[in-house]
Amino acid sequence: MKAPTRDDLIDFVYEEARMLDDGRFDEWLDLWTHDSYYWMPLDYNQEDAKHVTSLLHEDAFMRKLRVERFKGERTFSQKPKTRCHHVLNRPFIDHMDEEKGEYVTHTAFHYVETRLDDQILLAATARHELKLIEGKLKITHKRVDLLNSDAAFGNIQMFL
Amino acid sequence: MSRYANNPEAIRNLIRPTEVHRDVYIDQEVFELEMKHLFANTWVFVGHESQTPNKGDYFTTEIGTQPVIMVRHSDNEIYVLHNRCPHKGTKIAIDRTGNTGKFFRCPYHAWSFKTNGCLLAIPLRKGYKDTGLEESESVNGMAPVGAVKNYRGFIFARLNKEGPDFESFFGEALSSFDNMVDRSPEGRLEVAGPPLRYMHRCNWKMLVENQTDTCHPMVAHESSAGTAIDLWEKMDKPEGTQKPMAMEVIAPFMSPYEFFENMGIRTWPNGHGHTGVHHSIHSDYSAIPGYYEQMVEAYGEERAKAILGENRHNTVYFPNIMIKGPIQQLRLFTPIAADKTLVESYIYRLVGAPDMLLERTAMYNRMINAPTSMVGHDDLEMYERAQEGLHSDGLEWVNVQRLYQEGENFDEIAVENGTTERQMRNQFHAWEKYMTMTMEGDAQ
Ligand code: FES
Ligand SMILES: [Fe+2]
Numbered sequence: 302m303k304a305p306t307r308d309d310l311i312d313f314v315y316e317e318a319r320m321l322d323d324g325r326f327d328e329w330l331d332l333w334t335h336d337s338y339y340w341m342p343l344d345y346n347q348e349d350a351k352h353v354t355s356l357l358h359e360d361a362f363m364r365k366l367r368v369e370r371f372k373g374e375r376t377f378s379q380k381p382k383t384r385c386h387h388v389l390n391r392p393f394i395d396h397m398d399e400e401k402g403e404y405v406t407h408t409a410f411h412y413v414e415t416r417l418d419d420q421i422l423l424a425a426t427a428r429h430e431l432k433l434i435e436g437k438l439k440i441t442h443k444r445v446d447l448l449n450s451d452a453a454f455g456n457i458q459m460f461l
Numbered sequence: 462m463s464r465y466a467n468n469p470e471a472i473r474n475l476i477r478p479t480e481v482h483r484d485v486y487i488d489q490e491v492f493e494l495e496m497k498h499l500f501a502n503t504w505v506f507v508g509h510e511s512q513t514p515n516k517g518d519y520f521t522t523e524i525g526t527q528p529v530i531m532v533r534h535s536d537n538e539i540y541v542l543h544n545r546c547p548h549k550g551t552k553i554a555i556d557r558t559g560n561t562g563k564f565f566r567c568p569y570h571a572w573s574f575k576t577n578g579c580l581l582a583i584p585l586r587k588g589y590k591d592t593g594l595e596e597s598e599s600v601n602g603m604a605p606v607g608a609v610k611n612y613r614g615f616i617f618a619r620l621n622k623e624g625p626d627f628e629s630f631f632g633e634a635l636s637s638f639d640n641m642v643d644r645s646p647e648g649r650l651e652v653a654g655p656p657l658r659y660m661h662r663c664n665w666k667m668l669v670e671n672q673t674d675t676c677h678p679m680v681a682h683e684s685s686a687g688t689a690i691d692l693w694e695k696m697d698k699p700e701g702t703q704k705p706m707a708m709e710v711i712a713p714f715m716s717p718y719e720f721f722e723n724m725g726i727r728t729w730p731n732g733h734g735h736t737g738v739h740h741s742i743h744s745d746y747s748a749i750p751g752y753y754e755q756m757v758e759a760y761g762e763e764r765a766k767a768i769l770g771e772n773r774h775n776t777v778y779f780p781n782i783m784i785k786g787p788i789q790q791l792r793l794f795t796p797i798a799a800d801k802t803l804v805e806s807y808i809y810r811l812v813g814a815p816d817m818l819l820e821r822t823a824m825y826n827r828m829i830n831a832p833t834s835m836v837g838h839d840d841l842e843m844y845e846r847a848q849e850g851l852h853s854d855g856l857e858w859v860n861v862q863r864l865y866q867e868g869e870n871f872d873e874i875a876v877e878n879g880t881t882e883r884q885m886r887n888q889f890h891a892w893e894k895y896m897t898m899t900m901e902g903d904a905q
Contacts, residue, residue: 341833343654343657343831353808354657354806354827356657356827360705362696362707363707366688366835369692370835373688375687378684378839378841451658453660454660455660458838
């Protein structure tokens, strides 16, 4: 890929969600740069990821750990395993800088997670910061804001 | 049919020296009696003073299942009031925090109250002339709780007017709070952001017991901590690479049994106790640059060393909080029903200390105690399986026998092997005491 088109960026966001729904976690891990973060704030409009609590603020090591744990034989809360399902709105392209190869998308989505007889529905917004590296789009930062991030949840097991 | 109300004998029969009856976890009548007696007779955590720093600031929460408002009055003192209008019962405040100015105003008919609860005004008051309003309960305004205590910034309340005083209820257990606050060079903590809120479909006591359950981490958390250690060891990295903060936090969960045995458990009277008497999973964190120097400056070398050398793991304050002094965390286990508990995990800033400490604290909170946490998931899984399993009629009793010694005296402070279940027995001893304390009064 030389410079991604708007459609390329939109396809990327859809494809990422599909990997999670399909459980293709190793492929999903490869979408990220080595120094990237996945951030899910706890508070509405939260700005500080480090000095107040977040729901998730995961670097490459933590993301890999989560994926390996999913697969583990002794991961009791994943016996049976959780499945998830994304429904995405068409992403907005908020920023395109072809010179630097940097792009930002904004995507509203609904997320469903199920295990045994339980099913939860979450409404959320994802902000992807993407970078073109050696002809491939990579995620440098992904921020997921839950509409009800301040509510009391039961387990949320997967990446949104 | 009521089996337990006004029947202290039946309540006592639920607790044996080495086992407890399943009804303490699954019976809704027992739960309601806990709310009426246990949570009214004991000192229950409400909030931290930094959540209401200015006059008129308030914070809404629950003591057991009782809705209350913690508010800073014009005299700068913190009051705890029942969140109920004396007119028709409307909750006065429903947002979690806010500032109400000089008075609360009920949104239904505009009765107003000073921030200490006293009735200030009623619109069209002449309508109550000669009706005897002065003799009604309503004229006193919003009812305050029985007693309030601010201990080094932490606000506790007792719902009942009469009952044990704060100092004799907690006694030497307060040393864990002291250590947490002393870790600030200024001797002061400040709440850092909102708490994590995690709903558990299990009884509140399962959470409290688990705080000193040292035989579960290497089993239930193998999936996260064990996998983390494996990944780190297999990772391509230059020799001597320092462990990242996240590894320092998670790896000690896989410590072997001897580690937990040797760390020790101390129990105090009235159901309080802590793990990590000699060392703990928090002992080996890397030093944060500049912090030790600040502590020496503030306290002198000897005292600074003593404060930082105390690395207690979990301190349970009966009935329903746990604190971690070395990382400035407090977890509140709020009962909602026999099978439903809200867990809120707060973190605090050590005023005057480097931000990096708070970074580690925030990381601990989200990694271990969030609804999105790989560690918390496996704890909750165990509680929920237990809550369901207890409905099996195969057996009716739960075993809390590990390292039991004949004739245990819970009125004495004891330090034991770190894998004992003595602290759980201590909690149930206190449970029985505070459940029946006011029940016998009922019967007379
Ligand atoms: S209910 Fe509060 S003023 Fe009427
Ligand atoms: Fe645990």
